[in-house]
Amino acid sequence: MALAHLLQENKGEILEKWISRVLASYPDDAAMIFQREKDRFANPIGYNTRHALTALYDLLFSGDQPDPAKVAAVVEDFVKIRAVQTFTPAAAVAFVRDLKVVVREYCRKQKDAAPALADWHRFEDTLDAVSDQVFDLYMACRERLYKARLHEISHMNHMLTQHGCPSSLLDADQSAKTAVNPIHIHSNEAR
Amino acid sequence: MADTKVAEMSVKVVKEPSLMTGAIPTQDWWDVEAVFKPGNYCYPGKKSIVEYHNQNLPGIFGEAREWDVESDDWKLPDNWKEIIINGIKERLDKFRSLKIFMDCCVRCGACADKCHFFLGTGDPKNMPVLRAELFRSVYRNDFTLAGKLLGEIAGARPMTFKVLKEWFMYFYQCTECRRCSVFCPYGIDTAEVTMMARELLHLVGVNTNWILEPAANSNRTGNHLGLQPHTFKENAEFLLDDIEEATGVRLQNLNFNRKGAEVLFIFPSADVFADPGIFTFMGYLLLFEHIGLDYTISTYTSEGGNFGLFTHNSLMKKLNGKMYAEAKRLGVKWILGGECGHMWRVLHQYMDTMNGPADFLEMPKSPITGTVFENAASTKMVHISEFTADLIKNGKLKLDKSRNDHQVVTYHDSCNTARGMGLLDEPRYILQHACNNFHEMPENTIREKTFCCGSGTGLNTGEIMDLRMRGGLPRANAVKYVQERYGVNLLSCICAIDRATLLASMQYWNPGVEVCGVSELLGNALIMDGEKERETDLRGNPLAGKEE
Structure with a gap:
């Protein structure tokens, strides 16, 4: 059976295995809850994982080579979540490679499934391209995170860590009083 | 067919504790x-x-x-x-x-x-x-x-x-x-x-320093940044220029430490220096001018937020006590509180047993509507949303809600005011009268089930930005839903920590959604005596139909 056909025919089973495998990157207790709870607001990680992987699967195996813009649209929110969790960069984007493992295991168990080598190459090339793209998305998320932090710093919240507390005036050496400049900010700078 | 070695390695990378993945617990919780x-x-x-x-x-x-x-x-x-x-x-x-x-x-x-x-x-x-x-x-x-x-x-x-x-x-x-x-x-x-x-x-x-230093500053100078009185006053006064630019009205009512005022107004200090809190502050001032409220602001207790709550009950009591000491010194009748989070938790849940009852103050009574706030009989402190909602209900405010038509608004229930004091409907009532485009987030993410911004209790510090984003995911996930479904571009709230931290959260999770206080939207809608034809909102953004 051609690999593309096999992937389409057995979408339900392969997809479930893939989702389970990706959710298993969380501790067992959490993975169980993320797998079980269907409400998208009560379970943002579980919902986004399922939603993104399902949409990506459809894109990958619907016939043509996947359009990178469409791939980005379906996985971006999911990558955004992985990018701020405690995963290393490699583990955060490993979900694409997970699909390779799932499909290989699936084919191994199917006696009549022996896709041609060319099919495997095409499959692997497709996933490798997506994997590279997902890493770019991951980096874009990290950059966005740092920009948010920079914005926060430039909007005065850094005042707390950058300026001495007036309580420093009460140091044992009272002569230090004259050396401490009063905090002076103007709302002009606050914007 | 499959390269088993690669397959096994892949399993290891994702499943097993390693430097590659960060440890995945395989032991009992207390062994981790x-x-x-x-x-x-x-x-x-x-x-x-x-x-x-x-x-x-x-x-x-x-x-x-x-x-x-x-x-x-x-x-x-x-x-x-x-x-x-x-x-x-x-x-x-x-x-x-x-x-x-x-x-x-x-x-x-x-x-x-x-x-x-x-x-x-x-x-x-x-x-x-x-x-x-x-x-x-x-x-x-x-x-x-x-x-x-x-x-x-x-x-x-x-x-x-x-x-x-x-x-x-x-x-x-x-x-x-x-x-x-x-x-x-x-x-x-x-x-x-x-x-x-x-x-x-x-x-x-x-x-942690982010809690102790603000608490020290609040104790010493009155606000968490340690702004000294003259700086605090100058910052607030500077905002009068911006109000004049947007409305054409030069407010004359801003005053500090005035003895004998009827009401002492206490709010989070971030509202006089940080974007977007400053726009909320402009809303407060416009409201007070609109109704002619006899109020004053104190530089001694220029911080609503009680950072003591995150440390020890003694410090919480001390910081809360400053508010009442100042109310006594100034001889006000009662206290009006701004859009703050933990100030209200402390006030509603702990003030009465720590420093109350505040018998030297009078039962809060709105000088405009005559409404007596019996719910504040002991603390003598009224939330600005309660106060404003009462004004609207009694028809005392002239509002043009079309001035917020360029915004599509949703409302984030701040944990402290929603769960901590049950303030659920008043802010919504104000929003319904101040803007035409309002959409609620899903039921299990609002009101008493609201999700935290993810950065409360002194966690709104930059060094843990990743962690804050993780904590803020459920809230942002619900905002995303209304952003996609209704085109929401403004997340309103009544807490200064929310205003500060949801900003970063939205920048990461939902770009295009700004954050504001409810009083800011009220300020946009208020029709002031002697105002010019309004072209922009308080932020300087063009109103609907006034775009160039």
Whole structure:
């Protein structure tokens, strides 16, 4: 059976295995809850994982080579979540490679499934391209995170860590009083 | 066919604890150690700040010292375990609620998946039940017969450095938002467990600077940034120019430390210096001018936010007491409070037993509508949303809600005002009268089930930005829904920490959504005497139909 056909025919089973495998990157207790709870607001990680992987699967195996813009649209929110969790960069984007493992295991168990080598190459090339793209998305998320932090710093919240507390005036050496400049900010700078 | 070696390696990469993946727990929860790495902990309190607190409240904040969170030597006092155990004993005797919360949990799991930190991290120790278990296990070991006799079998374990590290990690991944309590059949208030654990950590000098320094500043100069009176006043006055630019009206009513005013107005200090709080402040001033309120602002108590709440009840009491001392000194009749979060938690839940009743003040009565706020009979302090909603209900405000037509608004219930004091409908009532485009987020993410911004209780510091984003995921996920469905571009709220931290959260999760206070939208809608034709909102953005 051609690999593309096999992937389409057995979408339900392969997809479930893939989702389970990706959710298993969380501790067992959490993975169980993320797998079980269907409400998208009560379970943002579980919902986004399922939603993104399902949409990506459809894109990958619907016939043509996947359009990178469409791939980005379906996985971006999911990558955004992985990018701020405690995963290393490699583990955060490993979900694409997970699909390779799932499909290989699936084919191994199917006696009549022996896709041609060319099919495997095409499959692997497709996933490798997506994997590279997902890493770019991951980096874009990290950059966005740092920009948010920079914005926060430039909007005065850094005042707390950058300026001495007036309580420093009460140091044992009272002569230090004259050396401490009063905090002076103007709302002009606050914007 | 498949390359089994690659397949096996892939399994290992994702499944097994390794440097590649970060450890995936394969042991019992209490065998998993807390590992501090840059980005997952707040910087510890500066020595000078702890010294300052120790001068004012001796014996509460431990020994002032420089220490490194990532090191295994936290320079703790030799008898630190004894200090903690004695501290637990003292609190069990003093706070009956703690004793009940320690004993009555049946581990039903109702709270397990309700915490925004659990939902954003997947870390089981962020399940409220397990977070409390970090404390309960020590309680059982030293204070229950079963624990003393059976040890681990009864879920007991002694206090060790490993446990202390867990406490510091996970009681600073709780924002005391109390969402879990809503779902607990026994009403266990995990926030109070966190408060007690943080007090105990403070006793041995384990603390964070982002909380202690604002608390020191609030104590010393009146506000968390340590702005001195002249700076605070100048900042506020500068905003009058912006109000004039947007409305054509030069307000004359801004005043400070005026004795004999009817009302003392206390609000979060961020509203006079930080974007977007400054626009909320403009809304306050426009409202007061509109109704001719006889009010004053104090530079002595120029901070609503009570950072003491995140440290120790004595400091919380002291900072709250400043508000009342100033109300007494100025001779006002009652206090009006701005859009603040933890100021209201402290006020509503703790003020009365700490510093109340405030009998020297009068029962708050709106000078415009005559409404008596009997709900504030003891604290004598009224929330600006209650006050404003009453004005609207009595037809005292002239509003043009079309001035907010360029915005599509949703409302985030701030934890402290929603769950902490039940203020659910008043802000919505104001929004319904101040703007035409308002859409609620899904039912299980608002009102008493609201999700925290993810950065409350002193966690809104830059060094843990990743962690804040994880904690903010459930809230942002709900905002995303209304952004996609209704085109929401403005997230309103009534808390200064929300205004500061949801900004970063939206920039990461939902670009295109701005954050504002409810009073800002009211300020846009208020029709002022002598105003010019309004072209822009208070931010200088063109109104609908006024775009160039």
